Amino acid sequence: MTTNFLTIMMKHFEHMNIEVAAAAETALDIETHKEKEDIYDCNRFLFVKEGRGTLTAQGRQIEMKAGRLFVLLSGMSHRISVAEDAPLTLQWCHFRSSYEDRDLYRTLQLPFSVNVNNVPAVSSLFCKLYEELARDKLTSRLRIKAIMLELISEYLESLPNGEQESKLQSSPSEELQKINAVLQYIDEHLADNITVESLAKQVFLHPNYFIVFFKGILGYSPIQYVNMRRMEVAKAMLLLPECNVSAVAHKVGMQIYYFSRMFKAHTGLTPSRYRKQAAAFASAAVAGDDAEERSTQKA
Incomplete structure (x- = not known):
């Protein structure tokens, strides 16, 4: 039996504490954006809401286009350039988490960018994150963690099928x-x-x-x-x-x-x-599927 290494990360996230330091939506255009190397002492989520550009990190140039989500770990040097004809609109957040001493994200060799499967859902999560940070209510910390776990889930579900698992199996730490x-x-x-x-x-x-x-x-x-x-x-x-x-x-x-x-x-x-109880639910589900199929056939 082969263990799915990504399940280790799932368990890791279940118990992880997350502190969001800042979050916002930023518009970048060729005239006002000063291209420079950035290094942060916190982790960053960058989501391209619209526009085009390029992100350079770890010796690679990645196209920035609508629907691409970047996970930039603390200390990762990166540079953003903007296309002349398509200004970038970025949704982002800066966060810290427990367990960073083990640096499991780097250990698991996960890619720092993915094309998300559900673009509107991810964009909506960032909007909810801004709202909760602004509200600063008693329950906001719980809601913020829930939103961050949703973002992490969207990222994990958008990983190329099999590609990362194959890489981990070939050279696990x-x-x-x-x-x-x-x-x-x-x-x-x-x-x-x-x-x-x-x-x-x-x-x-x-x-x-x-x-x-x-x-x-x-x-x-x-x-x-x-x-x-x-x-x-x-x-x-x-x-x-x-x-x-x-x-x-x-x-x-x-x-x-x-x-x-x-x-x-x-x-x-x-x-x-x-x-x-499980058997009852299963029977009800089968009955529902049968009813739906009969309704479809009649239509």
């Missing part, structure tokens, strides 16, 4: 290799008694250091992650008609009583109730 080995071991031994010591042994780290290393990347302690994976696998198995609760508990290495108790704590439902 030592850190990613270690995490990959641990995650594979966990998935292959969910039915066993998994301990911090057994996980640390897979990557030749002292258990105390391993806990810090693991949580620094995934945001969970090793045992929290193991139990979360057990519940994820259990939920998927409970959707299969041929798997009863006892078989699922055995698959994830738990006595049925302890499994039922942990599953209810995790989902708010007993395994049996979860199974029945």
